[in-house]
Amino acid sequence: MVNMVELTALQTTDETCGIIAPGCLAQPNEPAAKALWESFMNLKQKEAVMEARRHLVEAASRENLPIKMSMGRVTPEQLSSYIQLFRNNLKALENHCGLLQLVLATVQTLKHPQTSKWDNFLAFERLLLQTIGESEMPSVLNQLLPMIKSYNERTKDDYACEDFLVLLVYIYSVVGEIKCGKELDTAEEEVKRALVKAICDEPELSPLLQNITGCDSSLNLTSQKAMDAVDGIFRSLRDIARVRMHMKQFHSIHNPGSNTHQASYKPLLKQVVEEVCNPDRPDPVDIEHISSGLTDLLKTGFSMFMKVNRPHPGDHPLLIIFMVGGVSISEVKMVKDLVATRKPGTQVIVLSSVLLTPHSTVELLFASDRLQPDARI
Structure with missing residues (x-):
């Protein structure tokens, strides 16, 4: 919810203040607000924030408010100083209420204490990406080990247990096929022990940890229950690392880099969409065409005796992608940008069973009934 207190004369530091009705991100009746929301959805953070400033400056200029434009x-x-100009002008406030709510949401997001933590989290992910290309899996896990801290040892900038589970999913997803051996087993056991201790030391279990451990309270959690849960997590992580082994073209999402380029990763969905939009239309190795109808079945039969070109997924002006298990917002944006660049004019519909967040991904992997995986998401 958007805290609207900043647009009032009410003096309070209580973020949960219920006197003023909260703002809303959905502003369908104000063109400037709709345009800004589109920018939030489609642009990178830096560009989107600059768009917020631009819209705010234009609105203030139209209302003849004494705004001082600054670059950089x-x-x-x-942004807060610009918003304050509207506070005592009821007409301007009414005319641009939707825009102001979106900019207020931007300010509150940028000031949120978790923002810097997630920035550090992403930086650490990039560091791990380089390490994965240079070291074996045990070294990567050993690098992670000192950062797993119990509740009493953590500061506000340290990662919680749930955050480490997100990192582990990321590591095992990117690394792909793992070379098993005693060294890996030892490294995993060290991480397991640290995680078990951290989980058991939690004074109150988060909903995610409750679902993973099967305990609704830290009072009911024993070391054995925590160990069983962590063992299950690492079995699933090993499965995640092997999930693309059967693929020929899309078996790897990690590029180890070189002397001139940093290591990077190319998501599976990105590789698939690039293959679909490839202007050379190569025969896709890992994308299967299912024949349907008499004509397709006849073509399939004739292909035993003569070369028959199979339909290519890029032949059609409409591309429907259904992600079983979930899709993230960044993946949807990635598909949109890729198709717009590689094959403009193609309509893309991205569907999925659930919209994923980092923690909901962890819950689906480690705390869900596999027969009804989306029941609690």
Whole structure:
């Protein structure tokens, strides 16, 4: 919810203040707000924040408010100072209420204490990506080990147990096929022990940890229950690492880099969409065409005796992608940008069973009934 107190004369530091009705991100009746929301959805963070400033400056100029335009990096304090200009002008406030709510949401997001933590989290992911290309899996896990801290040892900038589970999923997903052996088993056991201790030391279990351990309270959690849960997590992680082994073309999503380029990863969905949009239309190795109808069946039969070109997924002006298990917002944006660049004019519909967040991904992997995986998401 968007805290609207900043647009009022109410003096309070209580973020949960219920006197003022909260703002809303959905603003279908204001063109500027709709345009800004589209920018939030389609642009990178830096560009989107600059768009927020631009829209705010234009709105203030139309209302003849004494705004001083400044160039350079956009800060939440700068946006707040612009918002304050509207506070005592009821007409301007009414005319641009939707836009102001979106900019307020931007300010509150940038000021949120978790923002810097997630920035550090992403930076650590990039560091792990380089390490994966240079070291074996045991070294990667050993690098992670000192950062697993119990509740009493953690500061506000340290990662919680749930965050480490997200990192583990990321590592095992990217690394692909793992070379098993005593060294890996030892490294995993060390991480397991640290995780079990951290989970058992939690004064109150989060909903995610409750679902993973099967305990609704830390009072009911024993070391054995935590160990059983962590063992199950690592069995699933090994399965995640092997999930693309049967593929020929899309078996790897990690590029180890070189002397001139950093290591990177190319998501499976990105590889599939690039293959679909490839102008050379190569015969896709890992994308299967299922014949349907008499004509297709006849073609399939004739292909035993003569060369028959199979339909290519890029032949059609409409591309429907259904992600079983879930899709993230970043993946949807990636598909949109890829198709717009590689094959403009193609309509793409991305469907899925659930919209994923990092923690919901962990819950689906480690705490769900596999027969009804989306029941709690």
